[in-house]
Amino acid sequence: MTEAVSAVDLVFLWHHHQPDYRSPRDGRSLLPWVRLHASKDYLDMAVRLHRHPRLRAVFNFVPSLLDQLEGVARGEPDALFDLLGREIGELGEAERREVIARCTIAPRYAFERWPAYRRLTDRANRARQSGGRSDNFGDDELLALEVWFLLAWIDPMFHDAPEAAAALATPTHFATPIRDGLLVLHQRLAAEVVPAYRSLADAGQVELSESPYYHPILPLLVGHEAARRARPDLALPSEPFAAPEDATVQVRRAVERHRRAFGMLPAGMWPSEGGVSPEAAEIMVRAGLRWTATDEAVLWGSLAGGERRRGALYRPWRFETPAGPLALFFRDHELSDRIGFVYHHWQTQDAVADFVARVRRVAREHPGSEVPAVVVILDGENCWEHYPDDGGPFLDALYSALAAAPDIHTRTPSEILAARGELPVLERLHSGSWINGDFRIWIGHAEKNRAWDLVSRARKALTAARVTPETHPAAWEALYAAEGSDWFWWLGDDHYTIDKGLFDRLFREHLQGVYERAGLAVPGWLQVPVAPLRVRRDARIMPLGLLRPVLDGRRTNFYEWDGAGHHHLGAGGGSMHRGPGLGRDLFFGFDLDHLYLRIDFAPEVLPLPEHELAIDVLAPRSVRVRIAGLEPGQRPVVRGDGARPGERIEGAACYIDRILELGIPFAALGVNVGQSVEILVHILHQGQVVETLPADDLLRFRVPDESFDSAMWSA
Numbered sequence: 001m002t003e004a005v006s007a008v009d010l011v012f013l014w015h016h017h018q019p020d021y022r023s024p025r026d027g028r029s030l031l032p033w034v035r036l037h038a039s040k041d042y043l044d045m046a047v048r049l050h051r052h053p054r055l056r057a058v059f060n061f062v063p064s065l066l067d068q069l070e071g072v073a074r075g076e077p078d079a080l081f082d083l084l085g086r087e088i089g090e091l092g093e094a095e096r097r098e099v100i101a102r103c104t105i106a107p108r109y110a111f112e113r114w115p116a117y118r119r120l121t122d123r124a125n126r127a128r129q130s131g132g133r134s135d136n137f138g139d140d141e142l143l144a145l146e147v148w149f150l151l152a153w154i155d156p157m158f159h160d161a162p163e164a165a166a167a168l169a170t171p172t173h174f175a176t177p178i179r180d181g182l183l184v185l186h187q188r189l190a191a192e193v194v195p196a197y198r199s200l201a202d203a204g205q206v207e208l209s210e211s212p213y214y215h216p217i218l219p220l221l222v223g224h225e226a227a228r229r230a231r232p233d234l235a236l237p238s239e240p241f242a243a244p245e246d247a248t249v250q251v252r253r254a255v256e257r258h259r260r261a262f263g264m265l266p267a268g269m270w271p272s273e274g275g276v277s278p279e280a281a282e283i284m285v286r287a288g289l290r291w292t293a294t295d296e297a298v299l300w301g302s303l304a305g306g307e308r309r310r311g312a313l314y315r316p317w318r319f320e321t322p323a324g325p326l327a328l329f330f331r332d333h334e335l336s337d338r339i340g341f342v343y344h345h346w347q348t349q350d351a352v353a354d355f356v357a358r359v360r361r362v363a364r365e366h367p368g369s370e371v372p373a374v375v376v377i378l379d380g381e382n383c384w385e386h387y388p389d390d391g392g393p394f395l396d397a398l399y400s401a402l403a404a405a406p407d408i409h410t411r412t413p414s415e416i417l418a419a420r421g422e423l424p425v426l427e428r429l430h431s432g433s434w435i436n437g438d439f440r441i442w443i444g445h446a447e448k449n450r451a452w453d454l455v456s457r458a459r460k461a462l463t464a465a466r467v468t469p470e471t472h473p474a475a476w477e478a479l480y481a482a483e484g485s486d487w488f489w490w491l492g493d494d495h496y497t498i499d500k501g502l503f504d505r506l507f508r509e510h511l512q513g514v515y516e517r518a519g520l521a522v523p524g525w526l527q528v529p530v531a532p533l534r535v536r537r538d539a540r541i542m543p544l545g546l547l548r549p550v551l552d553g554r555r556t557n558f559y560e561w562d563g564a565g566h567h568h569l570g571a572g573g574g575s576m577h578r579g580p581g582l583g584r585d586l587f588f589g590f591d592l593d594h595l596y597l598r599i600d601f602a603p604e605v606l607p608l609p610e611h612e613l614a615i616d617v618l619a620p621r622s623v624r625v626r627i628a629g630l631e632p633g634q635r636p637v638v639r640g641d642g643a644r645p646g647e648r649i650e651g652a653a654c655y656i657d658r659i660l661e662l663g664i665p666f667a668a669l670g671v672n673v674g675q676s677v678e679i680l681v682h683i684l685h686q687g688q689v690v691e692t693l694p695a696d697d698l699l700r701f702r703v704p705d706e707s708f709d710s711a712m713w714s715a
Contacts, residue, residue: 008363009373009411010402011329012057013293014380015270016042017215019486020064023506024478024513028077030502032102034068035078036153038190040107040390041381042069044155046196048392052399053205056410059197059380060209060270063257064484066194073191084146085183087176088139100124100137103149107385110152116171117148140173147174150182154189156389161185198262207412209268210258212250214484217442219277219431221247221483224452226277229431230301230438237449239456244279246459246483249469251287267414268292270377272485273441274331274434281328281429282321291316291327291413293377297437299330301430314362314372316416318423327417328426331377331434335359340378343394344386345682345689352397359408373416377434442485445492451507451530455482457523458514467518478513491531496568504529543589543701546708547596553632553657561598564589565701567694582608582683586693590704594651595669597681599660599693606656607631611685613660614640618698619678621670627654627662630683637664666703673705 021031029035049057072078080102083095091099104121111118124145127137137145147167154164163181170178200206212218219226223242227234251269258266267290271280274294284292296313303312317328335358343351359374366372384391402408417423432438442448458479462472469476487507490500497503508526515522545563550556564587582605587598597615608630617623624640637652639645651665671677679699683691 006363006366007371007407007409008359008366009371009409009416010359011373011375011411011413011416013060013209013270013331013375013377014045014057015060015211015377016065016380017060017062017211018065018068018381019484019503020068020214020481021506022068022071022076024481024509026077027071028079028082029068029071030079030506031499032078032080034065035072035081035186035190037381038069038072038193039154039158039186041155041384042193043189043196044157044390044392045380045395046193046200047157048395048399049205050196050200051396052403054403054410055399056205056207056412056415058207058209058268058412059200060211061197061258061261062211062215062272063213063254064215064481066257066261069190069193072187075187081183081186084150084179088143091142096137096142097128099142099146100128103145106149106152107390109386109388109390110148112388114148114151114171116144117152120145120148143176143179144174147179147182150179150186154182154185156392158185158189194261201262201264207268207414208258208262208264208266209270210254210266211270211272212247213253213257214250214481215272215486216247216250216480216483217273217275217433217439217485217488218247218251218271218280218283219275220439220443220452221250222277222279222283224443226279226431227439227443229277231440231444234438234440234444235449236443237452237456239453239460241452241456241459243459244283246480247280248283248286250480250483251283251289255287255289274298274377275432275439276328276429277431278319278321278429281319281326282323285321285323285326289326291329291417293329293331293375293413294432295331295377295434295437296333297434298430298432301432301437302426302428309367310365311367311372314366314374315370316373316413316420316423317426319426319429327413327423328429329373329375329413331375333434335374336376336378339376340383342689344383344388344391345692348388348393348397351394352401355398356401356405356408363407370420373411441494442488445494447491447531448488451488451491454508454511454526454530455479458482458511461515461520462518465518465520467520472518475514475518478510478517482507482510482514500531501529504531545589546591546704547589548591549596549598549661549663551596551653551655551661551663553655553659553661555659561587561589564596564598565699569694582611582691583693586681588679588699588701590666590701592704592706592708593667594663594665595677597660597662599681601659608683611683611690613662614682614684615662615664616680616682617669617671617677618680620675623669625649625652625664625669627660630656630660632656637662671703673703675703677701677703 018034021029023030049055083099104124124137151167158164163185167178167182197208201208222244224236255265269284269289269292271292276294276298299313300308313330318325319328362372362374387394402410435441443452462475467475487503489495490497490503512522512526543563543565547564549560567586569581569583569586582601583599584602585600589596611630613627615625626638626640627635635654635656637649637654639647639649649668652668654662681693682689
């Protein structure tokens, strides 16, 4: 006899967002991510939900993304796609290098699906790293690289489109018409995105919501003092800034843009990065919005200590503003992050079963008679990069399981509010975002603060010259674009991208446009990058020489790990923020007989007696090594799989003191001289991955021979 399970309402909110990559100089998109995500993520998310008509969900769009999607459909220029549309022989040296650099970037599943693409990108990367001319990479190879890249960024559900099918039918030799057909397919898929979501909304299967127009952090636009409410010690920019009028414009224009795109007004808003404050809530109400959502960290900051019970998370709340009430939904942080960061490591059925079980557990444990509302909110684009087949098998299995579950009802926020009576009142609304319940990701670092100073100066220049949105709308449009959150996201040390300089440039071009369109002199400081130009010390991802470390859990001498490969883990979050990690730095290297790893943990993290370290060798053969209990002292290094799991590995050693140092014989890993090795390093808790080191890459190296040191020295 099965146990009876209480009912539960489940809200999915999938957030679609890309910053405005179009240069204010000529309208050309400088990065291709809107086009690529349109073909790989946006359209298939709509189609996949449509295949499960019993399910309901919310999809949130940023208006500046809608602008760009419609621009792609109209054929607006794009820096990369314009190069891809040209004859290979017409490309200059710099253009060939740009195409090679961009076309080796693809989701991991594409390399797993197509080994020919993996081999080609490996060859391209070796050619780039050797410093040779790009014409060493032949025209036929460059054309093939372009074709594989375009295929990689099309969701597998569209591989039966004629253009994709034609490319896949001739995988060993591609002709230019094949590539050109894929370019047409990318544009066609992008053009179908907005109509697909409008159709779902018209049918009542989805609720569509918006974010502020250029994705600004609303509380910071209202005034920088909001950042001090959650972090009183935060260093604020030197130029005071408060522009509640701009926050109002960004929200009201978003509502109107939504109406033009989808033929109806939105009832709700996912504020950029879940950023809320009492003032931002009032602005949303005055714009006609009835609900908003943010992270559970904001709820815990809003409630008194005795009220912070888990059941408080699973209900909507009412917050009274001077303009009227606003309903608030709070994101289940763990469930959302399991989809974003954990389940791609799991087998599909195990991941789905775990998610459903956790939702049902909420129902069983929820106090009172009301049906709990579990809210899951995350990106609808970036999280699928590491899933097999772009997350399609996982989403289909999850949607099928939910559609078959009689006790789990997928709802939209508006449906829940229509069915509920009086909501509990939230007496106080904490000012914070979905990341740590504060705004530190966008303000407080020297680079971020300097960027805010530039925004403040530009706005003051407009008001001092009595330039208004009515007299010079283009100048103010440039200012609104510069207020977007993404420029501040990539500045500082929290996140890393090879395109940091380009984001810096785009940000300053928007501010230059403020002055130019207002007929004002452009100040010289806007010619200077916000972020200093420097080589990242954490950018060495390959060892430079043989290591001879003393394995004692301490930094024995300065040169002990000199020449090791190094990943700075605090800056590897990319487009999705994982929150504070346990590890800060990962070093790896080898001598002729051993692999060595060093992990520097975040301050005051250790000991972690209930956690373990797992080293998974993925190539050339599958091997798992475990270190159970991350606490000081000599730790046993044991096999994690095979015929003798738990057996100590002879010749391996691990010591933990201030750092973790580990040595494992190559023989124990079953790898030989000259073989290419790929390794994943995980931290686990109760058998589940809680952190991957690094978050977005593998450790890759070739087992050295006696010539390694001399070869690296001569290189």
